Amino acid sequence: MSSDPTSVDPKSPDPKPVDPKVAAAIAAAEAAGPQGASSVRVDSWIWSVRLVKTRSMGATACRGGHVRVNGERVKPAHGVRVGDEVRLRHEGRERVVVVTRLIRKRVGPPVATQCYIDNSPPPPPREAVAPAGVRDRGAGRPTKRDRREMERLRGVTGPGSVSGPGPVPGKGFGNAPGKPRP
Template sequence: MAQEHGAGTGSVRVDSWIWCVRLTKSRSLAATACRAGHVRVNGERVKPAQTVKVGDEVRLFHAGRERVVVVAELLLKRVGPPLAAKAYVDNSPPPPPKEDALALGVRDRGTGRPTKRERRDLERLHGQRRG
């Protein structure tokens, strides 16, 4: 089964592998993350064409959270989520709880721009302004 989807042994481009195991939605997003310095392989910043091997640690900062994975299988083609999950060992820290995201001041959609009073209240809530 590994031969059907994967490269078996050898190496694969890091941007391609990140996309194949569904850590990013597109290969271009993976390549952009590499160029921006958001991808590290074994602690080193990498370019999109850098290769990964089985056993390498890949750190990706994407969508507001850090993913830390160890390459378990090399893939050449994008596969479904169950097969993609078997291609790496996920050592990522847990995502932040949903309550923290909801604690921020949230305005109802379509209510327009905040008034001066509402803006000051939001700034005070975020800790930007003391008053």
Template sequence: MVSGEAPQAAGSVRVDVWIWSVRLTKTRAQAAAACRAGHVKVAGERAKPAQAVRVGDEVRLRHAGRDRVVVVSKIVKKRVGAPVAAECFIDNSPPPPPREAAVQVPVRDRGAGRPTKRDRREMDRLRGMGPGPAE
């Protein structure tokens, strides 16, 4: 194996490269964008894409609507397969919320205009705020 592909025990690597290498994001561009947006923290501090990450560092990542908390156990510089990637960090993430807890809010079509009185009553009824149907 080439040394760049195998997990390394010592040294450091850019945080955006490491996040991409261990498959926490699909692309390196997504990893760098998450860093620039402030969704990545290393040891509790906001991380820029070029910040170095070392073994033992705690990396917090907000990606795809989920918080990930991982501790770096091995440094990798190039993207590796999923089984190898799983060995490169210890996942301390909270469990994902149940599906019914993440209820999506209905969105009106753009340009649909103001809802009519009847539409507003239906929306209130769906939210459980208005009276039930007239009998």
């Protein structure tokens, strides 16, 4: 590789510019990868390319049926090869990636993205609405009006709330049985 940051990786199926530092890290990860083997454990691979936080989370996802390789549910020890399509359902989102490099060692995010082609659907948009009932820090204790507004936003109804049924006659809010009023 040349030291030009716009150089292209010849091994990659879709030529992208590669930074020299990233190229060096990719070479180190491939050197630490499978020696002469044409496959890597799926749980190890999805961990090493940072699709899951820990290898045990990858293994758990495989056991739970959340990982598919080429459309089939797989066990954690299943081998992935270059060109395989890996589908992972994780944290409410489905990731669809095509394997371009086999690595076993966990690498940094810029290197990890060079090891797969991401065909995932875009993530769902975040809610633009402010969370209900959140107050500014240092605003002090909420007033009764503020508290009722927070309860209304949360959908909480309780005794004495405007939208709730209120106290039931003969139940609660009075003196405990057997105790006289002062």
